[in-house]
Amino acid sequence: MENTIKESSVKTVNPFTNKTTKQFDIMDDAVLDTKIQNADDAFKLWKKSAFSDRKNLLKKVANIMRERKVELGALVTLEMGKLHKDAIAEVEISANIFDYYADNGEKFLADQPLETPIGSAFLSYEPLGVLLSVQPWNFPFYQITRSAAPNVMAGNTILMKHASNVPQCAEEMENIFKEAGAPKGVYQNLFIPGKKASELVADKRIKAVTLTGSEPAGSAIAAEAGKYIKKSTLELGGSDAFIVLDDANIQEAATAAVIGRMWNSGQVCTSPKRIIVEEAIADTFLEKVKEEFKKIKAGDPMDPETTLAPLSSEKAVENVIKQVEKAAKEGATIVLGGKRIDREGAFMEPTLLTNITPDNSAYNEEIFGPVFMFYRVKNEEEAIQLANATDFGLGGSVFSGNEKRAQNVARQIVTGMVYINHLTGISPELPFGGTKGSGYGREQSPAGIYEFVNPKLIRTTTTSNPY
Structure with a gap:
């Protein structure tokens, strides 16, 4: 079946088997223009709709x-592993977000x-x-929801450009909106390449435009938005x-760190990618981490006993292994893992790296x-310095037995x-x-609904003095 796939298509490749199961043609310019016009026409009416109508749709x-x-949930598993x-939990939290904006919008x-x-x-x-919403594959329904729920409730209309490896999830979300009674053009899926999305701005x-994805993709979208003076939001890597401070519960911290890093096979923007532990407890912590690694079970993602799923694609496995091998050549120590698992599918061994300079x-x-990078530091001050020694700034966790101390570090x-004594949630x-x-x-919370609205001032006064 692989040989029959068109170059001008998006497709489902099951990462558990590396078999292609379905494909969709890329939309031509005429179809795309019609969808944009439908969205624009729908906005003229949807912006005037009653909040009760918007609430009912989201509900x-x-x-x-x-x-x-x-x-x-099975569709998510099929498409990205x-x-x-x-x-299933992802679908449930997505439903909760739709309810949240329906109830509070x-x-x-x-x-x-x-x-x-x-x-x-x-x-x-x-x-x-x-x-225009451009979204990645690692949380196919949740990523859609974060932009769709608040903005449909606000009266905007959505053109969704989803990742090319989750086309069935993308199509299904549009079907759900239609089944819920959304007027034509309020929410539409676009099967287009990423480059085309930038051009659409x-x-x-x-x-x-809003985008969740890589730095290069975000830079391209932001540049186009800036060029045409349009509001944008970005959630990147x-x-x-x-x-882990020296007064933390070591077992709880070690368990949380491993679970958090292996969640979604390590394919989470807010995954704990750099585990920083004070010297006084570092050795004990590392031994507990090794014990937690022994509990990890790779296998069929549909099997409830499996704890480590495949990565999203063969390319993803190859890229991560190259990064690990490069790190080792540059002096890092591969304590555990570092290779692909010898089985069908896009599987990689859970990997533990130390001595990263x-x-x-x-x-x-x-x-x-699924790469756990362990750092030991002399003290709290050094932990903060290392935490900030990155160009990124998305999430983070502090584990400590003293809440005030943890909050001081967090600030x-x-x-x-x-998050204090908790994974980024x-x-x-x-x-x-x-x-x-x-x-x-920002997405979610009250902040999420204010990103793409115009806070227009309306003033009444009896004087002509403008000051």
Whole structure:
């Protein structure tokens, strides 16, 4: 079947078997133009729709997702290899986010009175128009949801350019919106290459763009948005620090670090990619990590007993192995793993790296796979310095038995999110986003609905004096 795949297509390649199961043709310019026009036409009506109508739509989307979570989860597993139990959880959190904005959107977007000494004033939050959303494959439904839920509730319309290796998930999300009763053009999926997505930013009918993905992709999108003076948000890579202070519960921290790093086979922007441990407990911590590694079981992602799924593709495995091999040549120690697993599918051994110095490529790169990078530091100050020694700034964790101490450390880490005694998590009411090379803007929480609305000032006064 591989030999029959067209070059001008997006396709599902099951990473558990490396077999192609389905393909879709790339949309031609005529089809694409029609979809953009549909989105623009829909916006003219959707922006005037009642909040109750928007709420009902999002509620129906959430209900459909919950009713079909096992089926939708299996589709995620098929296309990018995620453990089925984790894929089901992803669908559930996505449904929760749709519910969150359905329940709170009207309140968030209510007129905001402003104090002024003369007359009265308020902010009116008004939708911008057609939003181009460019999303990655590692959380196929969750990534869609983070931009779709708040913006549909705000009155914008969505053109979704999803990753090319999850086309069935992309198509299914549009089907769910249709089943929920979305008016034509409110939410549409685009089968187009990434380069085409950047070109679309120039279209006057598209008013803003959001992207989650790599730094090069984010840079390209941001450059186009800046060129045409359009609002953009970016959520890019991460090299999150996981700091373990000497007063932490060592077993809890070690277990959390391994689970967090191996979650989704290490293909998570907020995965704890740099585990930084104070010298006093470093040896004990490392031994407990090795014990946790022994519990990892690679296998069929549909099997509930499996704890390590394949990576998303053969290319992904090859790239991660090259990074590990390069790090070893530059002086890092491969304590465990480092190779692909000798079996069918895109599997890599869970890998433990130590002795990573500042001149090592792994010190600065994001490794998007099951690679646990261990650092030992003399003290808390050195831990903070190492945590900040990166161009990224997405998430992070601090483990300590003293909450005030942990919070003090967290305040000194230059990043978008820090969790105390917990992995960087997901919850509808908590903002998600980063700083530095990890991008800008926020999704989820009240902040997520304000990114693509115009906070228009409306003022009433009895004087003609403008001051």
